[in-house]
Amino acid sequence: MSCFTGKYTDELIANAAYIGTPGKGILAADESTGTIGKRFSSINVENVETNRRAFRELLFTTPGALKYLSGVILFEETLYQKTADGKPFVELLKENGVLPGIKVDKGVVELAGTDGETTTQGLDGLLLRCQKYYEAGARFAKWRAVLKIGPNEPSQLSINENANGLARYAIICQEAGLVPIVEPEILVDGAHDIAKCANVTERVLAACYKALNDHHVLLEGTLLKPNMVTPGSESPKVAPEVVAEYTVRALQRTMPAAVPAVVFLSGGQSEEEATINLNAINKLKTKKPWTLTFSFGRALQQSTLKAWAGKEENLQKAQAAFLTRCKANSEATLGTYQGAGSLSEGASESLHVKDYKY
Amino acid sequence: MSAFLGKFSDELIKNAKYIATPGKGILAADESTGTIGKRLSSINVDNNIDNRQALRDLLLTSPNALPYLCGVIFFEETLYQKTLDGKPFVELLKENNVVPGIKVDKGTVDLAGTNGETTTQGFDSLGARCQQFYEAGARFAKWRAVLKIGITEPSELSIQQNAQGLARYARICQDNGLVPIVEPEVLTDGSHDIKKCAAVTETVLAACYKALNDHHVLLEGTLLKPNMVTPGSDSPKVAPEVIAEYTVAALRRTVPPAVPGIVFLSGGQSEEEATVNLNAMNKLEVLKPWTLSFSFGRALQQSTLKTWGGKKENVAKAQEVFLGRCKANSAATLGKYVGGNGDGLANESLYVKGYKY
Secondary structure (H helix, E strand, O other): OOOOOOOOHHHHHHHHHHHOOOOOEEEEEOOOHHHHHHHHHOOOOOOOHHHHHHHHHHHHOOOOOHHHEEEEEEOHHHHOOEOOOOOEHHHHHHHOOOEEEEEOOOOEEEOOOOOOOEEEOOOOOHHHHHHHHHHOOOOEEEEEEEEOOEOOEOOHHHHHHHHHHHHHHHHHHHHOOOEEEEEEEEOOOOOOOHHHHHHHHHHHHHHHHHHHHHOOOOHHHOEEOOOOOOOOOOOOOOOHHHHHHHHHHHHHOOOOOOOOEEEEOOOOOOHHHHHHHHHHHHHOOOOOOOEEEEEEOHHHHHHHHHHHOOOHHHHHHHHHHHHHHHHHHHHHHOOOOOOOOOOOOOOOOOOOOOOOOO | OOOOOOOOHHHHHHHHHHHOOOOOEEEEEOOOHHHHHHHHHHOOOOOOHHHHHHHHHHHHOOOOOHHHEEEEEEOHHHHOOEOOOOOEHHHHHHHOOOEEEEEOOOOEEEOOOOOOOEEEOOOOOHHHHHHHHHHOOOOEEEEEEEEOOOOOOOOHHHHHHHHHHHHHHHHHHHHOOOEEEEEEEEOOOOOOOHHHHHHHHHHHHHHHHHHHHHOOOOHHHOEEOOOOOOOOOOOOOOOHHHHHHHHHHHHHOOOOOOOOEEEEOOOOOOHHHHHHHHHHHHHOOOOOOOEEEEEEOHHHHHHHHHHHOOOHHHHHHHHHHHHHHHHHHHHHHOOOOOOOOOOHHHHOOOOOOOOOO
């Protein structure tokens, strides 16, 4: 094998396969302190630790929701937090068959000489941090690389740097027993058409899998978190079936079957849009030797956030909204989503923020 | 799409898919004049144009054999030859739903500064030649890149050069309507174990698919012709199930699902060995998003050649032997081969150290 097989090999393979269980997906609740602050300010809630804890507790204790989730990505602070009753979040999740994950990157920095392109930092001391997170109960990790489409973008430098960064991160995670989610997000910003997005996505993914091979990463113990292939944010929308066709084809052309699952990011899509597209992807009749599921942040939490508005009396309403989205996306992974009869407030609201920074 | 879609896209996709039909495989009958000379001399037959025609006629007119084949790879001379009855080979194949293919590389040359590693030549006027071959009826092509395992081999240079060469060849083929078979053969020569072969095969295949992507090759209109993953020729053999496991794992890690079919080369394996290994792969219960079939030269022809011995009176018997191997390999692509289809000849190793076509 060209891949490294350390002491966690079997565990990595089992955990990655579990995350790809049909009918389940990932809740990305790993907003950094700064980013969750933006969410909170949109509902006039103070960005303090107790509120951050309360909101995540709201999500994790939603009755019936956890069975639709195979994993939850946490920010470092949250990994060590507990419910109001004193139960560690990690324990709560594990008891309910949900794997705790951890965001390990330290954000993006600009690549000098490019037109605003970035690379992602966080490799320093990463092995030790991952080992600590493993001890705290984490079993998978996430690292977000960001690329953009423009007249000269993504540049070869950006593609190479981000692919290499993802591969380095991935092998270090595996050395520490964490399944790495490989996330090369190509931003939706721009006026390009869907063919352009497909072209770029295929080039970026090909570079990623070459880098992963170079770095001896065990593909069976990884997951991919890509963007769906869509027109740019300033271009006319297309039907979900078209998104599905271009997206799956891009994956067929680049993603080896050894990878057990794809967990899509939602980008700026509304909750409903993301679910419908995921559903169309799973309905498509073509070769798909990997599970196709979700790793949604905004697209799982938006209407929940709005319903909560920071008030304890809204707890049930908010949890109902969250359960609805979890169930909807679970069905979408099986291609059985029928569409929402009546959408919660905010479910069809676009979540696109130009040049989005976490 | 990062793939370039020229005027032949639909045809390429259709032809590649057809060649990947379960139950069928490819007869590699593209031995160059020099190489077929070695085969013929092993049965004391003169290497002249008539004998070369006679051998290919024997194979292609074997009663009931063609249904087991989806394609035949020809050397240039043979593409323009006819049956003994005067029917162009290409026409005979087409009438029987067998796609004619053509070897387009011009052999290997040494890479200076390496320890006997090579790259493959054949780019000069390749586009024009492919066009001519298309007009003559060919619909797929083949180009053999060769890598070896050693202490410092394959080198990064060898991997890069051969991957780039395959990608450039593939793109030119597609520009001219030929489905490129991508063949990065990692030779079995050596005393390495199966794990080493797996590691090298995965590294080489990953480099190939990156290069194919860089060169805007339409993967749905290609096929892969890899080596099986086995221990080196100087190492103890392993069970077919082990070969199947390592081979399929290597392919799952590197070959995108967009590729419709994988057609294995037989390397130095005996006819029976190659069939049994192919069968084991198709029996393996693991997700395989491409068909797994054969593109055998020696492993389809060896005992047929011996049975013929160059004598007209042996033709019918030789054709029966050939039919036997075609049937056996067809069954192997479906995981249904029960073995024992062949006498001692089928079990004879075909390994030649440092094998050159």
